[in-house]
Amino acid sequence: MLELNGVHAHYGKVHVLQGTSLKVQSGEAVGLLGRNGVGKTTTLKTIMGLVKATGGEISFNGSNLTDIAPHTIPSTGIGYVPQGRGIFPSLSVKENLEIGLTKAPPSQVFDYVFDRFPRLKERLSQPGGTLSGGEQQMLAIARCLVMQPRLLILDEPTEGIMPILVQDIRREIKAVNDEGVSILLVEQNIKTALRLCSRIYIMEKGAVVHQAAAQDLKDDKETLHRYLGVTV
């Protein structure tokens, strides 16, 4: 489904991604972990074309994403929930939800999204900036879901969210994955990543240095400590 092969990216003269390679299979939930500044967010931005890949290949369902304009990437079936949620604060919840739609989706799509996130239905006319952090995160995920993606990329979806809402968001991500949507998740919360994902990639210095099944990694205390500096 999604494959990154030796991807390089630069911010000016800084060589951020130094040959990143990873795969996400159809229906799979994959986590991308690593310490701060190792290139996780840049990897996601490079997939979305927001940072230009200076080398390597990114393919999604056979199409080469490095060859197409960044704004056309969502229409290939990739939904992106950026770090910090990326809600447009002066746009209403409804406008935020519909921002990426070029044509009206079937009404069941909105029904499905409002079933998942009923709080959003109650706040449709409210400016996005007036929602709480957790509600904004729900909106960011719902905004992608109305575009009916086949792969959902999430950059730290539980960052800065109240613990009670973290559980809701985690549950919804799991439910979306169970319905067949692939997930690529960047998380600082290792427990969340290990719980949601079946496979984990670990990044260091702009490249993937380790990959393992989430179940195996959970028990691999040495690897967790060496690359992430944590004990689970």
Add this chain to the structure above:
Amino acid sequence: MELVIALGMNGIVWGLIIALIALGLSIIFGLLDIINIAHGDFFMVGTVMAWFVFDATGNYWLAFAIVPIVGFALGALIEYTVIQPIKNAAALSIVATFGLSIILQEGVRATFGATPARLTAPIEGTVLLFGLEYEIYRLFAALLSIAAICCFFLFLHRTKLGTWMRAVRFDPETATAMGIPARRVYMVTFAIGFAMAALGGVVAGPITTVDFQAGVDILPFCFMAVIIGGLGNMEGTVAAAVMLAFFEGVMASFTDPTLARIGSLCLMSVVLLVRPHGIFSGATR
């Protein structure tokens, strides 16, 4: 007293026209972070194009339809050739649009000439208003400006492209990730900015003179409206333009226009001292 009322009303009419022009400046600044020194010249090009349309067809009404469309096309061309290459460089944008201003002025001087001309209003006659015989065309100009400003706000809040403009303005990167063609939105925004200034030129044509330097006078006024209204704040820009022009109009009935302009600048200084981000800062951007 009659003079105060007349100049006050002229001020409001002029303020509405300025609001139309300054809105263009405001969206260009708000969305593209471009400090457009050539914006007054977009207005001037509008008056000159209106003059050419009238000269060629003898029908001034045609200018109301043709000039904004040509302005839109010119705006798109300028965005593509001048603005896109210097995107994200505010300092360069001042130099580039200053150069553009010179090119537009000299281009008009070479084609239209250096001698100012006057346009005849398409509506003649006066109407009794507050005890004054007031030109019907000025009232028409005010109504047309209000209609154009309302259309602009409707466009911004009720159309897909308008919503995209508001989204790109806040976060172009996320907007792109949502499938919005940000570069095209930039181009359309700049083109709309030019079209609005050019429409302002057509509306103001019969009130002011057609002159290759007409933009030089109007630019500071537009900037004052944008700054007092709160940088990038559309509603604030409209309110500030009307208030400033009314203030300057009334001031001009007691003193000469130069002192009235000095008064406006003092007013702007006081506003910025009290509210550094403009009167309407904090309202919707």
